[in-house]
Every structure is written in C-alpha cells, then in structure tokens.
Amino acid sequence: MTFRLSPLLTLLLLAGCVRPPSYAPPSLPTPTAWKNTADSLTAATPPAPVASSTPPTVNQPPAPGAWWSLFKDPGLTALEAQATAQNYSLQAAVARVESARANVRVANSYRAPLVTVDPQVYRTRLSATRPLPFALGTSNLGVVQTQYYIPVNASYEVDVWGRIRSSVRAAEADAQVQEATRRTVQLSLTADAATYYFGIRGLDAQLQVLDTARADRQRSLELTRARFQAGVDNEIAVHRAETELANIDASVAETRRQRLGLEASLATVLGVPASSYALPPQAGPLPVPAVPASLPAALLARRPDLQQAERRLAAASARVDVAKLTRLPTLRLNGFLGPQSARLGDLARISDSYTYYVGGGVSIPVFNGGRNRANEQVARSEADALVADYRQAALAAFQEVETSQADVRQYQAQVAARSRALRAARLASALTKERYRAGLTNYFEVVDADRQTLDAATLLTQAQSNLLGASIALVRALGGGWE
DSSP states (O other): OOOOOOHHHHHHHHHHHSOOOOOOOOOOOEESSOSSSHHHHHSSSOOOOOEEOOOOOTTSOOOOSOGGGGGOOHHHHHHHHHHHHHOHHHHHHHHHHHHHHHHHHHHHHTTSOEEEEOOEEEEEEEOTTSSSOOOBTTBOOOEEEEEEEOOEEEEEEEOSSSHHHHHHHHHHHHHHHHHHHHHHHHHHHHHHHHHHHHHHHHHHHHHHHHHHHHHHHHHHHHHHHHHHHTTSSOHHHHHHHHHHHHHHHHHHHHHHHHHHHHHHHHHHHHTSOGGGOOOOOOOSOOOOOOOOSOOOGGGGGGOHHHHHHHHHHHHHHHHHHHHHHTTSOEEEEEEEEEEEESSGGGGGOHHHHEEEEEEEEEEOOOOSTTHHHHHHHHHHHHHHHHHHHHHHHHHHHHHHHHHHHHHHHHHHHHHHHHHHHHHHHHHHHHHHHHHHHTTSSOHHHHHHHHHHHHHHHHHHHHHHHHHHHHHHHHHHHTTSOOO
C-alpha cells in the first residue's frame, strides 16, 4: 500500500517530533550560612559556609515593602512615603513596566488571526491591443471597468514549532525584568533617603555636641579672663581659651556645610527642588535597629537585582529558541470573503456578488547567506554573556551582605567602646576643672581634658551614624530587610 502525505500533514507530524524548549536558571554556589554573624564572631573558629545550588528566581516572595519600619522613626516613615510617591526615577521605572506589559500583549497578538476589512473602489481600462483580445460587437475596443469591492481579509500563521510562543515567553520575561528593575529602583531610592535622613540626624547630634562644647569653652574663656584680671592666671591661658572657642566655631560651620549638602541630596530623592526644601533639626538619640544575631542565607534570593539578572537571562534563552525555530518552515493560512460588483447597488445582493478565496502556503528557508544561523549564534552568545553576568552579580551580592554584616557587628562594638570612653572622659574633665578652680593645676590640663571629652563625644556620634549607615546597607544587600 502507498501513502501520500500532504505538506500540511507533514509539518504537523514534524512538529510533534520537536521538543518544547525548556529553561532552568543556572546553579549558583549559594551559602547556607554567613561568616560575619554575631555567633561566628564570638566563636573560636568561624563556621565555613556550605555551598548549595538554589539560585534566586522570580518565584521568590518579595521583601516587605515598608522595611524602614525596622527603625521605628516617624520622620523616616513620612519621608519614605513622600519619596515613593514623588520620585521621578521610580515613576519612570513604573512607566517602563507598563510598556513591557504592553509588549507582552503585542507578542500575544501574533498568536491570533489578523482580520481586516478593506473597502475598495477602482476604475480600469483594458487596452484594445492587449494580448488575446476578445470581441465586443464587431470590433475590438478598449474595455472600461468599474468595480466595488468590500473584502474581509484574514491571515494566520500556524505556530507549528512554537516560535511565536517562544516570543511570548521572551516578552513575559522582559516584563518581569522591568518589574524587578522597578523594585530595584524603589529599594535604592528608599535606602538613599534613609541614608541621607540619618546622616542629617547624625550631624544634628554632632551639632548638639558642639553646642555643648561651645558653651563650656565660653565659660572657660570667661573664667580665664576673670582669673587673668585678678592676677591669678596669665595671658597665655586667655589666648588658649579663645583658640579653643574659635576651633569650635569652625567645626560648627563645617558640620552645617555637610548638613546642607545632605539636605539637598535628600530633596532630590524626595522629588522636590533643593532650594525649596529644608529638614528641621531634630535632637535626641539616634534610633539604631536591633539586627538579629544570625540571618538566613535564603534572604538573599529576594534581591530584586538578582531576580532582574535571572529574568533577563530567561528572556535571552527564549530568544535563542526563536532564532533556532526561524530556520524551520513557516505555515501561513490566508483568504478573503466579500461582495464584488460593477455597480454599487448590486453589493447588497450577497448571494450573487460575493467572492472568496481560501488558501495557504509553506515558506521554507533555503538560502539567505547564513543569516538565520548567524542570528542564532548571536542569541546564544548573548545568553552565555548573561549567564556570566548573573553569576558575577550573585558573587557581588554575597560580598555586600558579608561586608554589611561585618560593618554592623564592628560598629556595634565601636559604639559600646566609645560610650565607655565618653563616660570616662567626662569624669576626667569634671575632676580636672575642679582642680583648676582650686588652683591645683594649670589651664593647659583643662584644655586637654576638654579636647578629650569633645573627641570622645564626636567619635561616639560618628560611630552611631556609621552603625545606622551599615544597617541601611545591610537592608539594601538583603533586598529589603532581614525579616
């Protein structure tokens, strides 16, 4: 027996032999434990991280949105709400998400037939000397024709191999890339807002320290002048007191300069002109959050930049499938249906005037100078590059988490040590001033004690500010908090 297969049936049979494309994220050496934790720092030997292969993917649950609630600061909460509502970079990222979602709808549209209605009217004249003329009456004459035509055209590409479906998967991955980019921008701007805000709070605390020191230096100057006028002390002590007071004034001016710069940066993040924004000074202790002693390494999978890199790789993998399937035959169906008549009034006689065409064809790529093969190689090379970029981004993420955790732990130890140093310096300064008033020591020891107190208070404020900055950096490194 002899069987004959039509071209359409042959394509469908071959399509059943094509394996659907599959994608899996590349493996990453993800640690199961961090090195710089409170437990590891107190241990004799830090535990070595154990590697596994659980790459971050878009399926990971996102981090809590309002991570700044960890700091329990109403002022920060209000600023973050303003930043997320008014920042122009975030608004641009949201618009790109909408654009990418629209591109998904565009890609899906190619899976449906294309139907158009094309009303036409035209008038033609056929030459009397055309080839194979037909007789009209007793002589050959030119023929003038007028036609009215309202066809409904339809065309449809049968996605035999899944090329269109692969294009849809690429568009969907691109949309997920833009969504991860939006979360990355939001995390970055909220972290920047918190950094600038707490930087200003730290400078306010520093100004408070300087104001206290200035009051002490003013009293010391008045005391030395009184002692000099009474003949108890010499003129050198007066000039030393004036020098110390002037140095404090210079430090106040420098601190205010730094505050104005951070205030301008915060205004830009908030989406307002720097010239019209001012953050009122706020005194009081800096709110340092309690960082857990140990953090699960799985939190790293929530980082939106890693999800962005992985989704970009997924889109490139789908485009490799598209480039590969472009080298296979394409099946397209098309046709039209509609009335056609030489008189406009006869178009309503559908039973007599309608005409139609139904057909299809197969386009088989035979030769194009190696274009399709080269396009596939380009897509594969781009995907290979994105694999390397993805793994490099993961290594950078591991580094940021380890560095931020180490900074938090060491700054915590610094704050504790600086607090002890400040208590001791204040006690020594008080005792030195009592001895000076009693005439048991000279003013140079008072100056030295005051400097040590000021240095201790300044270093404590800086350590507290650094601890806040490291905590924010840890939030950023973990993709939005440690909860």
